[in-house]
Amino acid sequence: MSKDYKQMWSDLEINLDAHDGLLGVLSDAYTNIYLSQKNRPEGMKYFDFVISEVHGLRIEEIVEAKKQGRKVIGTFCVYVPEELILAVDGVCIGLCAGADVGTDEAEKYIPRNTCALIKAFMGFKLAGLCPYVQTADLIVGETTCDGKKKAYELFDEMMNGKVYVMEIPNKKGQDDKALWLNEVQRFSAKLEEISGKKITPEKLKEASKVVNEKRKALQRLASLRSADPSPISGLDALLVNQVAFYDDPLRFTAKVNELCDELTERVKTGKGVSAKGSPRILISGSPMAIPNWKIHAIVEGSGATIVGEESCVGERNFASLMDENFSSLNEGLRNIADRYLTINCACFTPNDERLTDIETIAKRVKADGILHYAIQFCTPYMIEATKVKKVAEKIKMPLLRIETDYSMEDMGQLKTRIEAFLEMMGKGARV
Numbered sequence: 001m002s003k004d005y006k007q008m009w010s011d012l013e014i015n016l017d018a019h020d021g022l023l024g025v026l027s028d029a030y031t032n033i034y035l036s037q038k039n040r041p042e043g044m045k046y047f048d049f050v051i052s053e054v055h056g057l058r059i060e061e062i063v064e065a066k067k068q069g070r071k072v073i074g075t076f077c078v079y080v081p082e083e084l085i086l087a088v089d090g091v092c093i094g095l096c097a098g099a100d101v102g103t104d105e106a107e108k109y110i111p112r113n114t115c116a117l118i119k120a121f122m123g124f125k126l127a128g129l130c131p132y133v134q135t136a137d138l139i140v141g142e143t144t145c146d147g148k149k150k151a152y153e154l155f156d157e158m159m160n161g162k163v164y165v166m167e168i169p170n171k172k173g174q175d176d177k178a179l180w181l182n183e184v185q186r187f188s189a190k191l192e193e194i195s196g197k198k199i200t201p202e203k204l205k206e207a208s209k210v211v212n213e214k215r216k217a218l219q220r221l222a223s224l225r226s227a228d229p230s231p232i233s234g235l236d237a238l239l240v241n242q243v244a245f246y247d248d249p250l251r252f253t254a255k256v257n258e259l260c261d262e263l264t265e266r267v268k269t270g271k272g273v274s275a276k277g278s279p280r281i282l283i284s285g286s287p288m289a290i291p292n293w294k295i296h297a298i299v300e301g302s303g304a305t306i307v308g309e310e311s312c313v314g315e316r317n318f319a320s321l322m323d324e325n326f327s328s329l330n331e332g333l334r335n336i337a338d339r340y341l342t343i344n345c346a347c348f349t350p351n352d353e354r355l356t357d358i359e360t361i362a363k364r365v366k367a368d369g370i371l372h373y374a375i376q377f378c379t380p381y382m383i384e385a386t387k388v389k390k391v392a393e394k395i396k397m398p399l400l401r402i403e404t405d406y407s408m409e410d411m412g413q414l415k416t417r418i419e420a421f422l423e424m425m426g427k428g429a430r431v
Ligand code: BJ8
Pocket: 076, 077, 078, 079, 115, 116, 117, 118, 144, 145, 146, 147, 148, 286, 287, 312, 343, 345, 346, 347, 375, 377, 378, 379, 380, 381
């Protein structure tokens, strides 16, 4: 880190000793997994820097924004409309935690057989290790899976009443759309209340443009990965998608576009991170919140390249844009509601659009195989994997189903299964 942030962390009531340990582990993991990669694009230096300052400079910026009266809104799901948060000049932070942290503490409140993502967001809070949570003025939960919606009740107590829950319908019929539009309106009123600022059509347009530009940059990155060889590793692309949730959106978009300019040149000259014809894998399933790099590290360490993520830390976050053509606030809110309902999360029933998405993405990125990833005990994705298998059979693509948590205990077993899967595909190895 560029300087000593101890005072800032202490003001945020971070457990300093445990936090030092966490940063040490994170830094070692990053060095081993990321910095050891060969042939990385120069443009990844910015993202390396962001990670090195993940609890430093960015938190300092957020603390500064708070001093200027801006509100910090933490979210756990890509269904929470970022446009509305920006329209009240708020700072939007994706809080989903991807590390095995505070698990013992969390298990005092929730059953052991709860998904790792829920355990982690509670664990980070209970262990006093997340400065993002500590800066939040409001934490927005949602009624997606059962585990999350019940955990938010407990989390609200830990956060002294700062948790606000949006109701996300489980279906996408006309009544559900009306319910969701009402929720979007209710959320915009809540944001106006806590920020003391009015959402005007102009403000909403400005915010929509910012978020759409971010999505377009991520779409550009995704499409460049269709090249053979891919100009960027799956690990690096995953990192960019993870950083999308907490970096300043304007700066982030500019940096992703810079990276994409470099990748475009690489594609023109046929420069990639692997040999042409190396196995190409599409990941599909539960989100991989930072610093969950486990599957990507194993797959790419075994000679394949990950060329796409049908995931909320991936395609589901940026695939559709919001229609910026509206002339009244009501129309703008309707466009937001419509745009967000295009996200095909397994919490919906039925969710056949996700199956179509998987088929489309697999073809677009020229995948040789699909790895379906479900966080252990994530029932919606674990069960929906059966339908994904049928899609894979239909398009004659090999599929490997993996269910795992954040621990490193099953690394050896996963490596063996993934290597066997790649071998079965009978493709060459990475340079
Ligand atoms: S839109 S995927 S970000 S809910 S992994 S907590 S589903 S048991 S995260 Fe998600 Fe929104 Fe859906 Fe996307 Fe539950 Fe599964 Fe855990 Fe999950």
